[in-house]
Amino acid sequence: MKTLICFGFIIISFCSYSQTFVDDVDRVAVVVIDYCVDENGKRYDININLEKSSYKNESWQQGCLEHFKKGDLIYPMKMINNCWQSVYYFVNAKYKTYDLPQEDWEKCKVFHLGKxxxxxxxxSETIIKRRKKRQIEKGGVGGKQVYKIKWTNDYKYQLETVKMSLKKDKHKEGNVIDVEIxxxxxxxxxxxxxxxxNDDKANIVFGLITKFVK
Incomplete structure (x- = not known):
């Protein structure tokens, strides 16, 4: 089963995404599109980043590339004279309606604090530092991102976007992200x-996070 979600989306800055449920990945894989923006806000050097793309289906990779080329940047003039990436997510179809078993709820407490x-x-270059009331992400193309974090139960939390270091991401400040393990x-x-x-047009995103062990 393959279901393409939000095929006609408008590309939003470097971390824009479309999401597809498939049967040939264990959990989550990605196709990464590299591109640059010139002084006039036009994209160039649009290519699949084969090293960062963990989803190796060539037909889907080409489909992502063509889909990206047909889209438009929302804030191109905030991205000029720099290079970015767009990410397409491929998720095992079973997780579309998957819930954490109740016996695993308490196990999530170990993820409330740490690095x-x-x-x-x-x-891969982004490091997350999670405190009682703050989560800070640094490294990679996303710059520095600061969030207020609130756990609503053992396995669900909310991230309120406080500060985005990149000019093109300033419009995201104030957004609230609901996260469920x-x-x-x-x-x-x-x-x-x-x-x-607080964004009716936003897709659900899936991903894996690992805690550093001292």
């Missing part, structure tokens, strides 16, 4: 789904 990383080649792989890694609760 983490994304298990995605697209964001839907699978605990082991003592250090979990699978989550997230969506921007």
């Amino acid at each position: 983490f990383k994304y298990e995605s080649p697209a964001y 839907i699978e605990v792989l082991n003592d250090t890694t979990y699978l989550y789904k997230a969506n921007v609760s």
